[in-house]
Amino acid sequence: MSATQWAEDAAATIMERCDRLAELTSMDGGIERVYLSPEMARAYELVGGWMKDAGLAVSIDPAGNLRGRAEGNQPSLPALVLGSHLDSVPDAGKYDGILGVITALSVAEHLVKSGATASLPFAIEVVGFGDEEGARFGATLLGSYALGGGWNDEWLDLTDANGVTMRQAFTDFGLDPDRVAEAAHSVEDAIGYLEFHIEQGPILEQKDRALSSVSSIAAASRYMVTIHGLSSHIATPYDLRHDALTAAANIIAGVDEISRSAGTRANVGEISAEPGGVNVIAGKATFSLDLRAGTDELRDETFARIWAMADRVCAEYGVTMERTCIHTADSAQCDPFLRSCIEQGIEQAEGKEAFGLISYPGHDGMAVAGLLPIAMLYVRCKGGISHSPLESVREDDVAYGAEAFERAILNVADRLHERAERQPLTADIVLGMGA
Numbered sequence: 232m233s234a235t236q237w238a239e240d241a242a243a244t245i246m247e248r249c250d251r252l253a254e255l256t257s258m259d260g261g262i263e264r265v266y267l268s269p270e271m272a273r274a275y276e277l278v279g280g281w282m283k284d285a286g287l288a289v290s291i292d293p294a295g296n297l298r299g300r301a302e303g304n305q306p307s308l309p310a311l312v313l314g315s316h317l318d319s320v321p322d323a324g325k326y327d328g329i330l331g332v333i334t335a336l337s338v339a340e341h342l343v344k345s346g347a348t349a350s351l352p353f354a355i356e357v358v359g360f361g362d363e364e365g366a367r368f369g370a371t372l373l374g375s376y377a378l379g380g381g382w383n384d385e386w387l388d389l390t391d392a393n394g395v396t397m398r399q400a401f402t403d404f405g406l407d408p409d410r411v412a413e414a415a416h417s418v419e420d421a422i423g424y425l426e427f428h429i430e431q432g433p434i435l436e437q438k439d440r441a442l443s444s445v446s447s448i449a450a451a452s453r454y455m456v457t458i459h460g461l462s463s464h465i466a467t468p469y470d471l472r473h474d475a476l477t478a479a480a481n482i483i484a485g486v487d488e489i490s491r492s493a494g495t496r497a498n499v500g501e502i503s504a505e506p507g508g509v510n511v512i513a514g515k516a517t518f519s520l521d522l523r524a525g526t527d528e529l530r531d532e533t534f535a536r537i538w539a540m541a542d543r544v545c546a547e548y549g550v551t552m553e554r555t556c557i558h559t560a561d562s563a564q565c566d567p568f569l570r571s572c573i574e575q576g577i578e579q580a581e582g583k584e585a586f587g588l589i590s591y592p593g594h595d596g597m598a599v600a601g602l603l604p605i606a607m608l609y610v611r612c613k614g615g616i617s618h619s620p621l622e623s624v625r626e627d628d629v630a631y632g633a634e635a636f637e638r639a640i641l642n643v644a645d646r647l648h649e650r651a652e653r654q655p656l657t658a659d660i661v662l663g664m665g666a
């Protein structure tokens with residue numbers, strides 16, 4: 232089965248537009264575009280222009296997100312939000328986030344120009360979030376938290392690497408830092424959130440498939456773990472040592488074993504030891520630990536096993552452990568109704584049975600899920616590689632993806648039509664559809 236002609240044409244445009252956006256960067260020889268930066272303003276000008284050409288009403292919201300809106304079968308209906316992010320990590324690829332915004336834009340354009348929006352029982356809103364990665368201020372998902380009603384004014388005091396506060400950055404971007412929370416949707420003016428995104432993992436490639444839905448965005452928690460021992464001369468006999476680094480190494484090996492057997496994903500990406508002498512037993516070792524799991528329960532059970540193992544190792548090595556949680560996010564389950572509309576869209580576009588994957592990377596949808604029902608469409612990326620200049624997607628996959636995404640929106644409309652004739656749609660009605 233091949234994608235329809237409009238989707239093939241759209242995919243060519245989408246690939247070209249991702250190339251154009253890659254040129255809006257603050258980094259020599261690479262891609263870097265962060266929240267509230269001059270590069271982001273240029274990206275908004277470019278993408279905002281494409282939105283206008285598509286027939287969307289364009290605005291930059293109080294949180295510094297780019298929004299384009301097409302009305303449905305009457306003005307001022309609640310919106311189905313189609314979002315992803317336009318910011319990037321340092322030395323990024325061209326597609327993480329960007330592909331989702333640009334594909335949503337092409338789909339919205341086709342819905343407008345084919346006249347389909349005139350019969351939709353909701354408006355369409357394409358959102359390019361200004362911050363998902365957190366590369367500038369450390370805190371992540373800032374744009375999507377604002378849209379989802381989870382904005383926290385304390386973030387305004389965070390500073391970037393140059394000492395610029397977020398408050399100042401808002402002012403420099405032409406926005407009022409005291410009005411960011413006004414970017415929030417409500418369950419009366421939006422009905423749900425759909426996101427198109429590259430997989431950032433290898434499963435679709437392994438299964439030889441272009442597309443999948445997402446069942447949930449994984450729960451994640453991050454800790455900094457410090458092992459306190461006693462530094463001493465290499466001559467110290469083993470039974471008298473309090474070797475913090477060897478204990479840490481054993482704990483890290485234990486984390487790997489436990490996480491593999493639990494079906495979760497763990498990573499220790501940073502480690503340091505003090506005092507750091509080749510002939511000195513380390514008195515202190517500090518490492519990071521990030522763990523992701525499909526459900527909150529599985530994350531919590533796995534951490535319980537990890538800490539019990541770590542306590543045994545500490546006892547064996549005569550050291551103590553101190554741990555600080557530096558980030559925690561509960562899993563976001565995708566809404567069964569919206570997910571089924573996406574899976575039906577995949578089957579209509581690809582002619583193959585659809586399935587769902589757990590998303591281990593975090594996404595904007597997590598920050599919106601507190602307010603609105605969410606669902607995601609994943610598209611295969613080469614080797615599962617992301618957050619790297621090597622990020623790559625196939626144009627024919629993008630064509631299938633655009634087609635499936637449009638069909639998903641039309642499926643939502645078809646299945647809500649009768650309800651919409653009786654009463655105005657709300658997010659609660661959509662939530663009730665899957666129950």
Ligand SMILES: [Zn+2]
Nearest residue numbers: 316327328363
């Ligand atoms: Zn992303």
